[in-house]
Structure formats: C-alpha cells, structure tokens
Amino acid sequence: MSHYRNEKLRRAVASLPCQAEDCGIEGQTQASHSNQLRDGKGMGIKAHDYRLAALCVACHQQIDQGRDLSRSERQERWDEAHRRTIGLLFERGLVVVK
Numbered sequence: 001m002s003h004y005r006n007e008k009l010r011r012a013v014a015s016l017p018c019q020a021e022d023c024g025i026e027g028q029t030q031a032s033h034s035n036q037l038r039d040g041k042g043m044g045i046k047a048h049d050y051r052l053a054a055l056c057v058a059c060h061q062q063i064d065q066g067r068d069l070s071r072s073e074r075q076e077r078w079d080e081a082h083r084r085t086i087g088l089l090f091e092r093g094l095v096v097v098k
C-alpha cells in the first residue's frame, strides 16, 4: 500500500481551529495523523495524509500520549476530531471535487 501525501492538505488542516470536543482554540493547530493500522500507520511511517485531525498542541499531546485517558478513549477522541476536521475542510471549500 502506498501512502497518500499532500502538503497542501496538511497545511489546510493546520489552518483550522482545534477540532477536539470542547476546544476550538485557533492559531496553534497541528495536523495530527491517525495512529491506527487501518489508516496506514506503520513502524516509522505516518498514516495517509487524509487521515488527519486538526488538534491544538495541548489536545494533540493529550490524545497521543495522555496518561489520563485509556487507549480506547484516545482513539475515540481522535476519531471524533477527524470526522469534524474532514467535514470542516469541505464546508470551508478547502477540499473541492473537480
């Protein structure tokens, strides 16, 4: 499986407000890749660039490594932020179907 890469898409995600539930902070967003095998994550390789969530630095750290969350809670939160991120990319016209 080849990995989809798109720098413009990564930049578009980083331009969004944080999409973690109850956050919404602007200006600190990072493009957070999925850590799930089904999304193309592997040893030393990031998931596909379309498996991104817009997360601020604090939410990114909490969801990736937070000790106060279980593995399944972290995955649920990332998945929810990912769904919101993809929706917002389309709603803001940052992804256009030719």
Ligand SMILES: [Zn+2]
Binding pocket: 018, 019, 020, 023, 024, 025, 055, 056, 057, 058, 059, 060
């Ligand atoms: Zn946040």
